[in-house]
Structure formats: C-alpha cells, structure tokens
Amino acid sequence: MSLFPLVGRKQPRMRVAWSLMNILLWLGIILHLIPFFIMISTSLKPAAEAMAMPPTLWPKNPTLVGWSLIWNISDIAKSLLSQPLSRYFLNSTLMTLGTIILSIPVTSLAAYATSKLIKGRATKPLFIFFIGTLMLPGIVTLIPSFLLTRNFPFPLPVPPNIPGTDIAFPTLRIWNTIWAVILPAGFSASNFLLFKGFFDGIPDSIINAARVDGGSEFNIFRRIIVPMSLPVYAVTTYFTFGGVWDSYLWPLVVIQDSAIAPLTLAIRRISDAFSGAGTTSTMTALGASSAIAPLVEQGLSWNGLMVLGLLQALPVFIFFIFAREYLLKGVRIQGLK
C-alpha cells in the first residue's frame, strides 16, 4: 500500500495503473493454475483423448480409468515396477517424516544456541561453521557422501586396513537403507538460517525473565521459545517436506532396492517406459517400451502420467494449504553479510 499515493487515487492515470497492475497479477495467477487444470483434465480423459489433436479442454466423458490403471500399475506391468505404487508412497512418506523428525529439532536447537545462548568469541565461528556449506556448491560432496554411506566414517570405496594387519576397519553401512536419505539431512543450513533469523527477533528479556522464574534452559526453549516460534517451525517443516519429498538425485545414488525406493524413483522408471521405442502404432505415438504394452492396451497413456504427477504433488499441496497462515510470518531473513 505504498506505491500508490494516498491522495489522488481516483485520478484517471492512477486508476489505469492500478487496473494494469491487477490485470498483470491475475494473469500470472491464471498462468500458474493452468498446469493444475491441464493435469486434472487430462487425468480424467480416456487414453485416446489424452493424445488427441487438437487437444480437448475438458474430457467429453470423464473417466477414472487412468487413475485406476496407474494405481494398479504393478499388477498389470510387473516388469516395470516390482512394488505396488502405494509402497513407493509409503517409502517417500517414511523418508520425509524421518528427516523432519530428526532435522527440525537438531537444527532449531543449534540455531537457538547460536542466537541466544552461546555469546562471545565462539558465536561467529559457530555461525560460519553452520551456514558456510550453504554458500558453497554442495554438489562437490556427492561422491564423498555416497562413499560415506557405504563405509562410514571412511569416504572411500574400500575401507583401509587396520595398520599392521590385513583386516579392514569395521565400517557402518547405511547405503541402500532409508537412513542414507535421512541421516545426511540431519542438519539443514538453510533452515538454520531461517530459525536463527526468527530467534534473533525474540527479545532476550523474555528468556531472562524465564530464567528468573527458575526454568531450566531446555524447558525455557521447549515451553516458551517453541510455542512463540510456531511460524518458523511451519516454514522450515514445509521446506523440508517439499525438499525430501521431491528429492531425486540423492536417492538415485544411495537407494538401489526398489522395495525402499521413493516415489520419485518410481516416476523416473515409469516415465522412462514412455520414451522407449514402441511396438504398436499407439505405442509408437506414445514412444512407449514393451514393458507397458499391457497397460497401453487397457487404456493407459498420458492420462496415467498426469495422475502420477497429481498424486506426487498432492502431499506438498496439502501441506502448503495447512501451513499457509504461517508462511509469511515465519520468514524473517535479512540476508547474509
């Protein structure tokens, strides 16, 4: 409410500017909602209509065949997916919840300590230690971290031998378990920054008053700071949720067993099957591989892939609706110096 003058809003020029701005915003909103509309509309089309030229805006006879075929995809095309789709949902959920349960407390406790407790010469180095990795390209850790999941704590393909013997050091292997996704995400530097920005805004006097009342440091944090900071917890949980739920490269590297693979890897497999060389004319049009031939015969085409996309997007969407009130309140960030 600052760009337009307080007086003289009714002037023609101002009115035109105001309407132009509104039109621009609403156009952008419509543009943003188009993917949702197209995905929903296509998911309700029968296979042929999903591939019709010209495309139809809304299916003539909406059908749920795409939904049911995708949901039962592992029964129909066993060679494509060895597990039912619900299994991949479960795996993604476990990874996401596990990461949230571990990383939100770990990160927020550290941010609170850096913001309010540890003061003096240690503060600055501690802060750099926590956020430094954020300012560096994290991709460089891909191979060492992958090797760490295989032979923790040695970032090597093969653990070294104990000096003077032929026996290799005992190592911890979390590779190909869901811990390989959860543990490396145990601390999040970007969430740390959000937490610290928020905690910095809480007056010290509140904490000191609680100390006078005899609260232990942990109880002060748990009973006073956390309830005050729900917005930032909502934001960081939302970001973590979105990040892990959508994570792709890391699971691709550390998860091999399809019984524990997340949904993103299942989608990679399914969408791959739609880009091989086809055997029937429909399949050639789809660019489909023979693994999905039975599915194509039963009426699966891009309608099913849109269902897959909608199903994958749904949890993030629901979380967004749930956390929306907090999102603006939870971000108090003033940049890095």
Place this chain on the structure above:
Amino acid sequence: MAISSEQVAPVETPAAVQAVDTTKGANRWQYWLFAIPALVFQFFWGWYPMVIAFFLSLTNAPIRGAVTFQGLNNYSRLLADPLVSMSFKITFIYGIGSMLLTFGIPILIAIFLLEIPAKLMRVMMLLWFVPLSGIASTLFWRYLYNEQFGIFQWIATAVLGMEPQAFLSSESWVIFWLIFPGILMFGPGLYYMTGLQGIPKSYYEAAEIEGAGFWRKIWTISLPRLRPIISMTLVFSIIGSLQEFTFPDLMTRGGPNGASRTVVMYMFTLLNEGRYGDSTSLAVLLFIVIMVLVLLYRAFFKDDPDV
C-alpha cells in the same frame, strides 16, 4: 533459584535479570549441548565430505583395490574429454538463461502483491505461490512438449501454422525448451515479500511528498531495501542453477545426443561407470567455476543499502 550462585551487581534494572550473564557461569557448558547434535551432523555430512572431495579428486578411488594418489591426472583426463567442455557450455547456457528468465519477475510480483489490500492479497499470494512439485511439473511439461499430440505442437501447427516442431528432440532448441518452464517457478517470492514488509511506510510517504512516482519509489526505495535479500537469492540461484540435475534428467536424460547434458548429469554418468575419482574431479571443477562467479559477483556488488 538457578541464578543464586551469581554475584548480583546493584543497578537500577531488576537485579535478577542482570544476574544472568549468558557468556559466563556454571551452566555455560549446557549451552553447547544444544548445538552438539547439529555440530556432529554438520561435520560428518557437511564439511567432512566437502574437504575430502578435494583429496579424493587427486586419487583414482577405484571400486576395488587400493586408493592411489594420481596427482592431477583426473583433471587432465577431464579437460581432454570433449563431453566435459560440452557439458560446461550447456550448464552455462541453462544457468544464464534460467536466471534471466526467472530472476526479475518474482521481485516485481512481490512488490505489486503488497499493494493489494491485505485480505485479497493473502488470497492472491496463496494462488501465486501455490506449489506444483518439481517432479510433477516435469511430467506436465513433457506432456506439453510431446511432438505428436502436445499442446505446444498444436499451437505451433494449428494456431501459428508452422511446420511441426521437434521441441525436446531438437539439438539446437532443447536447452531453450528446458529453460522456458522456469517461468512458472516462483521460489523466492516469499523472501521478497517478508523483506518488503520490513520497509517502514514513512520512507514511501517521504518520497511521495518529494514528488516520487510509482517506478521512482520502486527504484529508490523498494529495490535498494531488498538488496540484501536479492543479493542472497542471486548467489543461491547462481549456485543452484549451475548444479541442475533433476529437471533435465527427467525431461530428456541429457539427449538428444547430449545436447542437454549438464555437468552434474555427466558426473552422475561417471559415478554410474564407477569412475569415482573422475566424477569427484568434475565436481571440483564445477565447484571452482561457481565459486569464481560468486566471488566476482561479491566483489562488484555490495549488499548494504545504507552504504
């Protein structure tokens, strides 16, 4: 009382409040307990692999057998590999293109959104930032880009009357079509909005009295005040866009003929071939390139609006 052991200085503020000195005292070690789990995680999964990467890049890191020091062999092999320079070129085009296309719009949108009355603004904000997950959007865009029945093909042939387009199968255009969907991604808009809310209204009122108009206010107040946040998101987007993997991998798998293979995708290929040393060296090369860009940027642009 927890503070009984402290010596209390007699001052006019309530004595007990003064008594708690957070830098000294018997329970100071307790404070570190809060930070220890994070310190451990950040060490083992943050700094440790990052530092190790530089050592690993100087070795062969074979799947079996002893790790031997190779000096700069990996690097000279990579620099001689035409696929490496190609992937760097593609990564730059992708990074620069997506930043040009996507960086400015969210800032302007955030500025505009805050002009809307609060109640309506919340609804509009919700609709602007409503998330479509990255993976779902790749499926959506692949459908749109389909050469036989995609909507883009329909627009190109039926609406614009052009020849059928190759879209993602066109070696010369594939990067453009991969950059284009960025127009629907509005990640950091939320940061800008919170930054804008922190600007005192009096700045705008003062500017108005001085006769500043719409754009003038954006240029001299909103943008300079947002500068720390803009600067931060710019650094993150330099770092992020040059490390792109998910979107091109799901869209094209680097094809056709490697025309959309980014550096990280090539790293992944090397990793799958078991060439851990080479893959790490490639990551280090990318690391160096990104850091040079970030440092150059930092040297030329200052964050602080008050300077």
